[in-house]
Amino acid sequence: MRVVGHAVEFFPGRKDRYELELDGPTDVAGIIERLGVGRTLVMSAIAGGKRRDFDYVPADGEEVILITPPAGG
Amino acid sequence: MAETKLFGYGGRIVRVDLSRGEVSIEPTPEDLAREYIGGRGFVARILWDELEPGVDPLSPGNKVVMAPGPLSGLFLPGSGKIEMGAKSPQTGLYGEGNMGGHLAGELKFAGYDALIIEGAASEPCFIVIDDEKIEIRDAGKYWGKGAFEAEKMLKDDLGGEFQIATIGPAGENMVTYAVVSHDFGRQCGRTGVGAVLGSKKVKAVAVRGSRGFPVADPERVLAKGKEMYEACFAKPGFEEWTPYGTAGVTDWINEIGAFPTKNFHTGYFEKHKQINGPTLRDRILILDKGCMGCPIPCGKYSKVDYKGRTIYVEGPEYETIALMGGNLLIGNIEEVAYVNYVADELGIDTISGGSVVAFILECLEKGVLTPQDVGRDVKWGDADGVAWLLERIARREGVGELVARGVKEAAERIGKGSERFAMHIKGLEISGYESRFAPAMMLAYMTADIGAHHNRAWAITYDAAVGQDVIEGKAAKVIELQHVRPLFDALGLCRLQWVEIGFELEHYADIFPIVTGWDYSWEDLLRISERIWNLTRCFNRRERPDFGRAWDLPPPRWLEEPLPSGAGKGRCMSRENAEKMLDEYYELRGWDANGLPTRAKLEELGLGFVLEKLELD
Numbered sequence: 001m002r003v004v005g006h007a008v009e010f011f012p013g014r015k016d017r018y019e020l021e022l023d024g025p026t027d028v029a030g031i032i033e034r035l036g037v038g039r040t041l042v043m044s045a046i047a048g049g050k051r052r053d054f055d056y057v058p059a060d061g062e063e064v065i066l067i068t069p070p071a072g073g
Numbered sequence: 074m075a076e077t078k079l080f081g082y083g084g085r086i087v088r089v090d091l092s093r094g095e096v097s098i099e100p101t102p103e104d105l106a107r108e109y110i111g112g113r114g115f116v117a118r119i120l121w122d123e124l125e126p127g128v129d130p131l132s133p134g135n136k137v138v139m140a141p142g143p144l145s146g147l148f149l150p151g152s153g154k155i156e157m158g159a160k161s162p163q164t165g166l167y168g169e170g171n172m173g174g175h176l177a178g179e180l181k182f183a184g185y186d187a188l189i190i191e192g193a194a195s196e197p198c199f200i201v202i203d204d205e206k207i208e209i210r211d212a213g214k215y216w217g218k219g220a221f222e223a224e225k226m227l228k229d230d231l232g233g234e235f236q237i238a239t240i241g242p243a244g245e246n247m248v249t250y251a252v253v254s255h256d257f258g259r260q261c262g263r264t265g266v267g268a269v270l271g272s273k274k275v276k277a278v279a280v281r282g283s284r285g286f287p288v289a290d291p292e293r294v295l296a297k298g299k300e301m302y303e304a305c306f307a308k309p310g311f312e313e314w315t316p317y318g319t320a321g322v323t324d325w326i327n328e329i330g331a332f333p334t335k336n337f338h339t340g341y342f343e344k345h346k347q348i349n350g351p352t353l354r355d356r357i358l359i360l361d362k363g364c365m366g367c368p369i370p371c372g373k374y375s376k377v378d379y380k381g382r383t384i385y386v387e388g389p390e391y392e393t394i395a396l397m398g399g400n401l402l403i404g405n406i407e408e409v410a411y412v413n414y415v416a417d418e419l420g421i422d423t424i425s426g427g428s429v430v431a432f433i434l435e436c437l438e439k440g441v442l443t444p445q446d447v448g449r450d451v452k453w454g455d456a457d458g459v460a461w462l463l464e465r466i467a468r469r470e471g472v473g474e475l476v477a478r479g480v481k482e483a484a485e486r487i488g489k490g491s492e493r494f495a496m497h498i499k500g501l502e503i504s505g506y507e508s509r510f511a512p513a514m515m516l517a518y519m520t521a522d523i524g525a526h527h528n529r530a531w532a533i534t535y536d537a538a539v540g541q542d543v544i545e546g547k548a549a550k551v552i553e554l555q556h557v558r559p560l561f562d563a564l565g566l567c568r569l570q571w572v573e574i575g576f577e578l579e580h581y582a583d584i585f586p587i588v589t590g591w592d593y594s595w596e597d598l599l600r601i602s603e604r605i606w607n608l609t610r611c612f613n614r615r616e617r618p619d620f621g622r623a624w625d626l627p628p629p630r631w632l633e634e635p636l637p638s639g640a641g642k643g644r645c646m647s648r649e650n651a652e653k654m655l656d657e658y659y660e661l662r663g664w665d666a667n668g669l670p671t672r673a674k675l676e677e678l679g680l681g682f683v684l685e686k687l688e689l690d
Binding site: 002004005006007008010016037038040041043044046051065067068069070071 | 308309310313314319321322324325326328329527531533534535537538539540569571572573574575
């Protein structure tokens, strides 16, 4: 997992990279929950170069980029 | 010629006295640079020192200060910001805004750290700064023209290499939310600096510079600049954010129930996907447009064919989408772009202008004003009606005169309960974040020095992170942001690389010492930012002797009306919780219960001189 944007500071350890071992196929919303942050702290997710819905289930080993909200100005 | 040898600075301040028709050049005081950095810091300290307390903002006694910062004009991401300030005609308090483009760099290239405009001309004029050659010229042929039209004419007359700031008809007519416009779509939008220029009969400022300015360690500055650009381009958010710019946040703001809709009646607009970033890009965008030194161009230059007329406009950016889209129930990107263009050409701030028009529409809806009072009926979502109202405002005709000083004064004049839905804090209309379900954002608005503007502290992600219902603990984050974000305005930098794609603050801590040669840590710079924050608070008290806690409260709608829809449905900020947040905020700041800095706090920050003009406990 990679986290992008100034809201990285609200993620565990203020880190922008995580490797997660999951019990089984988990969608993006579930992964965010696993990280222990609120779903609304993520604006969108990208995997395989495409914007994905929160019910997208990444493949084993796939990198997912979580985009946190940008400021309006 | 008098100048101070300072790395990162032009070393000179240019002063234009319009009443006397005189120009003078002064050395930049080294202690001013060391203690206030530049940009916003220069504006605040110069206005404090030079304005007569209680001065009428639209009189010759007010001054406009335009100041880039020590990092403006360098080979660095976002180095194109300039601050502009004056005592605000909109609020009667400290007024300041900033804009990007290329003016900041050009003024630095001409060797100036600030331009001070004082007095007033008897006839329309414009100021030309061409290195050491500085003139006040007749602006008769440009007066009355739109902000873009005048800029184009001046470019044609002076040469394309001049960087030009103009005002539109709203500024000429001293509408108190008139902007200063530059680069065909960048605006110093808030607090009415454009109206102050209009009161001085200054249509434009044109700058060309070739002199340059020194930096302490050129090789390291160049290397660090390259590193910063490469780091920006490598950010995964770069490719995601840049296509949409600030408009990309529209859907998320709706998702969390914070999108101003129908004069802040609610926080969710059903048609938000019709005016969001992807729709803008798909339907009207023709060009990404950036400011000087920008690796992530947020400017979205657009073309719209509107009822047989082709218009070009930079935008709409998020704030305009919020205040002239959702807040007016305009759910069509072409129509939002059209009213954006109308406001820009007239020189009206799209935030305050959108809020003022929404106020009129609610007055009409509630029968507080009649179509006869207004001059015609205008409904929610009526883009042509909105454009018609903006024209009346800029010309101060009919209802335009009634609302030309913003919703606070308009509500005071209209009465009939309209103050319940006049959406402002300290007299400044609220920007694009409905905050009944975002307490940190609300506190940020409540305590911002210029009034309800988001650029001082964009705390809404903190609400999302720790809970949109949580009150306790929000003040500390707001204060932290109120020091970090305005620090960019002192340095002369755009903050969007940081807030939009997560560019690390450590980069900025690295660059300042190698530009200036001063061994300042990031903490030292934040301390200066805190000094400036306390100074502007004192400025407000000096100008309005009743200034204090009561000025920090949100508008009645946020305290009395639960949100009717969206993620925050049913939520409202209680007066008790608003007061609780203020208590926590004042205590952490070292201010008294009335929200005023104490003597001890001022002395700790090196602001003891304030006490010569202000009585505090």
